[in-house]
Amino acid sequence: MSALDSIAEAREFVSRFGPQALADEALARAAAVQPVLNALITTLPDDPVVLDAAGPIAGIPFVHKDLFCTQGARTTAGSAMLSGFVPPYDATVTARLRQAGARCIGKANMDEFAMGSSNENSAFGPVRNPWDLSRVPGGSSGGSAAAVAAGLVPFATGSDTGGSVRQPAAFCGITGFKPSYGRVSRHGMIAYASSLDQAGVLARSIEDCATVLSVLAGADPLDATSVDVPVDAYQAALGAGVVGMRIGVVGSMFGAGVRPEVAATVRSALAELERAGAILVDIDLATLAHAIPAYYVIAPAEASSNLSRYDGVRYGHRAGDVRDLKSLYRKSRSEGFGIEVKRRILGGTYVLSSGYYDAYYLRAQQVRRLIAEDFARAFAGVDVLAGPTTPDVAFRLGEKTEDPLAMYAADINTVAVNLAGLPAVSLPAGLVEGLPVGLQLIAPAFGESRLFAAGQALQQRTAFHQARAPEVQS
Secondary structure, eight states: OTTSSSSHHHHHHHHHHOOHHHHHHHHHHHHHHHHHHHHEHHHHHOOOOOOOOOTTTTOOEEEEEEEEEEEBBBOOOTTTTGTTOOSSSSHHHHHHHHTTTOOEEEOOOOOOGGOSSSSSOOOOOOOBBBTTTTTTTOSHHHHHHHHTTTTTTTTTEEEEETTTTHHHHHHHHHHHEOOOOTTBOOOTTSSSSSTTTEEEESSHHHHHHHHHHHHHOOOOOOOTOOOOOOOOOOOOOOTTTOOTTTEEEEEGGGGGGGGGHHHHHHHHHHHHHHTTEEEEEEEEEEEGGGGHHHHHEEEEEHHHHGGGOOSSSSSSSSSSSSOOOOHHHHHHHHSOOOOHHHHHHHHHHHSTTTTTTTIIIIIIHHHHHHHHHHHHHTTOOOSEEEEEESSSOOOOOOSSOOOHHHHHHHHTTHHHHHHHHHHHHHEEEEEEEEEEEEEEOOOOOTTTTHHHHHHHHHHHOOOGGGGGOOGGOO
């Protein structure tokens, strides 16, 4: 194993050779694979660290999704609109990682403003999947997922608005953890859809996700949406086991559109949890069929509001050769935003416009409430819910770019979790034709400990999370 494969291996390396030696190794690895993967937008060889920090991630290098503000370092959100933006402050996630002594070696490539499921929407070019360079790594946290899968760093940050941590984790064969809405501060995280966005963690193992989330979790006075709920002892939860745990196997997540081989692989992983003592219960969530249309009304509506601030006046890209204020707005936004962002801004503005608000946006919010209530009823009888993270393995670059609806359908099993504000994790479950498959587990709000217990039980019995992507093995 490489010192960059896990936090435990990295700590051992740091204790023997020091944090700078490990950072140098990570930077060298990044330089070697960057021309192939395009996983990073910016490399940070001189990122400041708290040298006297102590704790589980002190001296550990990581990659930061490029929508978390980093004081003094460029933060682009994958967009030409912010290609020269250098924040004067740190996001809370950034600050907590710095205070814990972690070392950021670079900012990860991502779909522009986190809008995408393939990482092909970045103004800095697409990221490639380390398992097959002709395929996407997933999105929008595709750069973060590729960096971990390729062995650049033991962990990376991500954000999850409709599956953007879990889906790329599934496509890249790693573990992706999305906490409950409000569990981790969104202060300084560039917004896409404010009621859905949540910071998350990508790593090879559930144990490493628990370690990092223990640093990030907790209320933040700078974020009105963060929730002051006590943070569980996640490391202790890892050893709780699954004996007697009731796992609801969601039939609709295995339904139409899910590749049979993917479904079979996920069921095989669930059988391992059953052998570890869990009780599998067949269950259904009727409202899941409505999650995609509700999400793609609510998320673009919030995006159209959040992105209205990028007007070429206050900050961000400003067009030249303009005649008046109106042409400055039009030209700056036309040049600064990519096609998918424009598509979602237009759709969001439409559903919020006079005469359509009640027909679309209000109705979508009502469906959102029904989805949350459906989850609540399910959790009255089971401890966690389970299904495939994605309906298929990673698709080829360019395969879905001309068909936005087909691209959106890749999120069919993930978006409902964000609409309900629940925690979820994608765990490596095996391979189909040499490409990773993810098992998704979902818990009630602030029930992260259940996911850590179940995830650890699976990863103690299997080695899927230890598999290395063949395209980038050194």
